[in-house]
Amino acid sequence: MTASRIECDDLVVGGGFFGCSLAVHLREACGRNVLVLEAGSDLLQRASYTNQARVHNGYHYPRSLLTALRSRVNYPRFLAKFADCIDESFEKYYAISRGFSKVTANQFRILCETIGAPIAPAPAHVRKMFDSHLVEDVFTVRECAFDSVKLKRRMASEMDRVGVDLRLQNEAKRVTQLPNGELLVDCAGPGGDFQVVCKRVFNCTYSRINRLLEASELPLIPLKHELTEISLVEVPEPIRNLGVTVMCGPFFSVMPFPSRGLHSFSHVRYTPHCQWQDAQGQPYMDPYSVAAEGRRRSNFVRMVADAKRYMPVLAGCKQADYLLEVKTVLPRSEVDDSRPILFRQDHGLPGLNCIMGAKIDNIFDMIEFVSAAESLASQGIA
Ligand SMILES: Cc1cc2nc3c(=O)[nH]c(=O)nc-3n(C[C@H](O)[C@H](O)[C@H](O)COP(=O)(O)OP(=O)(O)OC[C@H]3O[C@@H](n4cnc5c(N)ncnc54)[C@H](O)[C@@H]3O)c2cc1C
Known part of the structure; x- marks a missing residue:
């Protein structure tokens, strides 16, 4: 029996924040007939939901000036475009550790001045919450959080408004090229296989x-x-309206996670449970299978045990839940902690493009890359 066939101009595989944002752009700005296939039962359920919800404003990247600068450029754009999906109601502080830190307070100050990111000395009542033997300085910064559930609703309604065809619980399995140059994608869904x-x-x-x-x-x-x-986590009352990040090394962040009305707690040393790399010729491991392998025990106790040394009030955090997701970066990010967009045009087959954003605000970089590629193609420059 032959599988049924659907035709479209552009197929977007993946209904996360990137796939949805791209689909809206392709439909609205380029007038394409766009189909989005999402393997899950709803949009923005994977990395676009399970993350720290920080809208980066550059502070986090003292070792990669380019990423810090791109974050600064994209921050106001993100706030303007997704004003209804962000939480700016809390105060945000970055603290610099005296030991094991890859950045000093002075270097951090210089970075902020260089990229034009606002900082000010933290108020005395906030400084008092930190152990001054371990923390060199604390700064008030401007950074907010996004609400991924609101982002999901927003993207669903935008796709609907511009007329993107969305199919949930449908998975793309394999891509090949037809003799006429078009791409043929084998897919599977609740109604059976299709192309x-x-x-x-x-x-x-x-x-x-x-x-x-x-x-x-x-x-x-x-x-x-x-x-x-x-x-x-539920945080103790004195830090309910605060977000705190200790930089830059084996430290931690605690900040609001708007979609659940809780705070997220992560720790550079204890957040990763395991790691691996995809490389040609090595056996391939499906990240979703790794994430689904049994229920791993939370590292929360260890996170708090370390973090409360820097900020004793954190001892009062109560864990409400924990989420596990695979975070993917380019291997070079290991060295300089950069978070560039990955854009591979015509990867392996003409017309097959691979896009991966390392931060939520990279969607603006993605649109710029895709638009530039389209413009070159329209001029006949591959
Ligand atoms: C733990 C963690 C913390 C993070 N913290 C932050 C942060 O604080 N701030 C920030 O800006 N960024 C953060 N990030 C990065 C950010 O979450 C990602 O850059 C962003 O969510 C990626 O969006 P996406 O749409 O590419 O991926 P996803 O949201 O993962 O979407 C991919 C989609 O593809 C679907 N899919 C997969 N295979 C198929 C298939 N074959 N067919 C059809 N559909 C398929 C999946 O079901 C999924 O919905 C964090 C990431 C992680 C994991």
């Missing part, structure tokens, strides 16, 4: 980008994965 014939495929599956490539016998992109824990 999509299109001009372009955008693989926006984040940690799973290589899964589609591997199944299509195409070259893998070197990527590093970490199974990470985001603990969700």
Whole structure:
């Protein structure tokens, strides 16, 4: 029996924040006939939900000036575009550790001045919450959090408004090229197997980008994965309206997680549960299978045991839940902690594009890359 076929201009694989944002752009700005396939039962359920919810304003990247600068550029754009999806109601502080830190307070100050990110000395009542033997300085900064459930609703309504065809619980399995140059994508859904014939495929599956490539016998992109824990906690009253990040090394962050009305708690040393890299010729591991392997025990007790040395009030945090998700970065990010967008045009097949954003605000970089590629293509420059 032949599988049924759907035709479209552009197929976007993955209904996370990146896939949805791209689909709206392709439909609205380029007038394309766009189909989005999402393997899960709803949009923005994977990395776009399980993350720290920080809208980066550059402070986090003292070792990568480019990432710090891009964050500064994208921050106001994100706030303007998604004003209804952000939480700015809390105060945000960055503290610098005296020991084991890759940045000093002075270097942090210089970074902020260089990128034009506002900082001020933290007020005395906040400084008092930190152990001054361990913490060199504390700064008030401007950074907020996003609400991923509101983002999901927003993206669903935008896709609906512009007329993107969305199919949930449908998975892209394999991509091949037809003799006429179009792409043929084998897919599976609740109604059975089907095929999509299109001009372009955008693989926006984040940690799973290589899964589609591997199944299509195409070259893998070197990527590093970490199974990470985001603990969700109720914080003690004195820090209910605060977000705190201790920089830059084996430290921690506690900040509001708006979609659950809790705080997220993460710790550079204890958040990763395991890690691995995708490399050509090595056996491929599906990140979602790694994330689903049994229920791993939370590292929350260890996170708090360390963090309360810096900020004793954190001893009063109560864990309400914890989330596990695979965080994927480019291998070079290990060295300089950068978070660039990955954009591979015509990867392995003409028309097959792979896109991975390392931060939520990278959507603006993605649109710029895609627009530049479209413009070159329209001028006949590959
Ligand atoms: C633990 C953690 C903390 C983070 N903290 C922050 C932060 O504080 N601030 C920030 O800006 N960024 C943060 N990030 C990064 C940010 O979450 C990601 O950059 C962003 O969510 C990626 O979005 P996406 O749409 O590419 O991926 P996803 O949201 O993972 O979407 C990919 C989608 O593809 C679907 N899919 C997969 N395979 C297939 C297939 N074959 N067919 C159809 N659908 C498929 C999945 O079901 C999923 O919905 C964090 C990430 C993690 C994991």
